[in-house]
Amino acid sequence: MQVSKFGGASVKDANAVRNLVRIVEGLEKPLVVVISAMGKTTNAMEALVESYFSGNDAELKERFRNIIAYHEKIAKDLFGEVDIPELRPFYDCVESLSQRLEQQPSLHFDYEYDQIVSYGELFSTLLVNAYLKYSGIRTQWIDVRQILKTDDLYRNANVDWSLTNKLMAEAFTFEEVDVYVTQGFIGGTISNITTTLGREGSDYTAAIIGHVMDAERVTVWKDVPGVLNADPRIFPNAQKMDTLSYAETIELSYYGAQVIHPKTLKPLQNKQIPLYVKSFLNPDLPGTIIQQEGGNNNMPIYILRKNQVFLTLSPRDFSFITEGNLSEILAVFNEFHVRINLLQTSALNFTACVDNGRELMPLLEKLKEQLVVRYNDNVELLTIRHYTQSIIEEKLKGRTVIDSQITRINARFVIKTL
Numbered sequence: 001m002q003v004s005k006f007g008g009a010s011v012k013d014a015n016a017v018r019n020l021v022r023i024v025e026g027l028e029k030p031l032v033v034v035i036s037a038m039g040k041t042t043n044a045m046e047a048l049v050e051s052y053f054s055g056n057d058a059e060l061k062e063r064f065r066n067i068i069a070y071h072e073k074i075a076k077d078l079f080g081e082v083d084i085p086e087l088r089p090f091y092d093c094v095e096s097l098s099q100r101l102e103q104q105p106s107l108h109f110d111y112e113y114d115q116i117v118s119y120g121e122l123f124s125t126l127l128v129n130a131y132l133k134y135s136g137i138r139t140q141w142i143d144v145r146q147i148l149k150t151d152d153l154y155r156n157a158n159v160d161w162s163l164t165n166k167l168m169a170e171a172f173t174f175e176e177v178d179v180y181v182t183q184g185f186i187g188g189t190i191s192n193i194t195t196t197l198g199r200e201g202s203d204y205t206a207a208i209i210g211h212v213m214d215a216e217r218v219t220v221w222k223d224v225p226g227v228l229n230a231d232p233r234i235f236p237n238a239q240k241m242d243t244l245s246y247a248e249t250i251e252l253s254y255y256g257a258q259v260i261h262p263k264t265l266k267p268l269q270n271k272q273i274p275l276y277v278k279s280f281l282n283p284d285l286p287g288t289i290i291q292q293e294g295g296n297n298n299m300p301i302y303i304l305r306k307n308q309v310f311l312t313l314s315p316r317d318f319s320f321i322t323e324g325n326l327s328e329i330l331a332v333f334n335e336f337h338v339r340i341n342l343l344q345t346s347a348l349n350f351t352a353c354v355d356n357g358r359e360l361m362p363l364l365e366k367l368k369e370q371l372v373v374r375y376n377d378n379v380e381l382l383t384i385r386h387y388t389q390s391i392i393e394e395k396l397k398g399r400t401v402i403d404s405q406i407t408r409i410n411a412r413f414v415i416k417t418l
């Protein structure tokens with residue numbers, strides 16, 4: 001069997017869904033199709049959670065209406081009308097979200113987040129499944145929360161592999177079914193409480209299913225021709241790489257190349273399942289193949305992480321940074337779920353480049369209890385893999401460098417945002 005994952009951009013409107021159906025028609029069966037929320041729905045869902053949590057009722061209602069109207073328009077464009085039995089499951093799901101939003105939130109933000117944001121994937125899979133069926137494909141919709149089991153670390157849940165193995169093998173039998181349609185990004189605890197796997201986690205879901213079901217291959221369908229040596233939105237001359245090793249790809253995603261979620265590679269590498277990154281705009285093109293032995297090219301690769309904050313922490317009493325206080329500082333970052341993208345230490349300073357998210361301010365408050373905290377926001381982190389001196393000079397021309405870290409393969413620079 002195979003697994004194909006379609007991200008938000010590939011289901012952003014009715015034409016995109018029709019294109020997905022054409023691709024699915026052409027793919028070898030049996031097949032599991034993993035789908036993300038439509039377009040930018042997860043961002044809209046996050047905004048909905050903010051309104052819900054802050055108790056802003058007017059804003060909540062407005063945001064809810066907009067999300068439903070967006071999905072309804074896609075349904076209307078696909079089916080011509082919305083009052084049809086095929087769309088019943090979708091409307092039941094809308095009703096269930098509406099009822100949840102009527103209730104008072106608990107005090108647990110991450111829990112509430114997962115319960116609400118997960119509707120993005122439920123809506124998209126219900127609509128796409130209805131349209132695949134309507135187009136004559138033998139599909140079945142699967143609620144992934146019943147078979148992808150996790151712990152209850154909301155917003156960043158960990159997979160329970162043995163339970164997931166058992167439940168997926170029981171669910172994906174392919175009896176009178178050619179294509180299962182299921183959700184990326186979300187899972188469920190053993191008590192059936194919804195969890196999520198971390199933003200952009202649908203690639204990871206495809207890899208989990210591929211691993212558990214011993215898939216021949218996993219394909220992620222993107223709006224780019226494959227993995228490029230840079231983000232084409234930032235570096236327009238970016239070139240596609242035909243093959244990559246798992247190891248090189250995991251490095252790229254670790255440093256922040258948005259195209260693949262970093263957790264995706266391990267489940268595939270462990271079973272030597274090839275990962276294809278292909279364009280849903282040009283499905284006949286070969287894309288990038290990621291497997292054990294990738295191409296042996298040393299093409300320079302550029303990864304720019306935007307919206308970073310550069311932190312400098314120093315002990316209050318001039319005591320120097322030791323292994324002991326280092327481990328305490330790192331434990332605080334871990335506790336607040338703030339990922340360190342670049343780390344350096346000196347006698348008196350601990351410096352780190354981190355994402356500028358909602359967890360940052362509470363983290364800084366906690367660190368200030370023990371340390372002097374200084375920070376510089378509005379910075380970016382540029383990583384150049386397989387660099388040369390002339391490439392560094394070219395890319396840093398006119399930029400203010402705040403910090404740098406150079407190893408044999410990577411040159412990394414914290415630079416001021418232009």
Ligand SMILES: Nc1ncnc2c1ncn2[C@@H]1O[C@H](COP(=O)(O)OP(=O)(O)O)[C@@H](O)[C@H]1O
Binds near residue numbers: 226257
């Ligand atoms: N090295 C890269 N190669 C290809 N695309 C990249 C790279 N780095 C960043 N991107 C961006 O990743 C986007 C695709 O990934 P993503 O938005 O996560 O897709 P999806 O939401 O469909 O899974 C592209 O539109 C591209 O702008």
Ligand SMILES: N[C@@H](CC(=O)OP(=O)(O)O)C(=O)O
Binds near residue numbers: 009042185200201
């Ligand atoms: N919808 C989720 C999961 C995801 O992976 O989406 P996409 O495949 O569109 O990046 C998110 O936006 O985080």
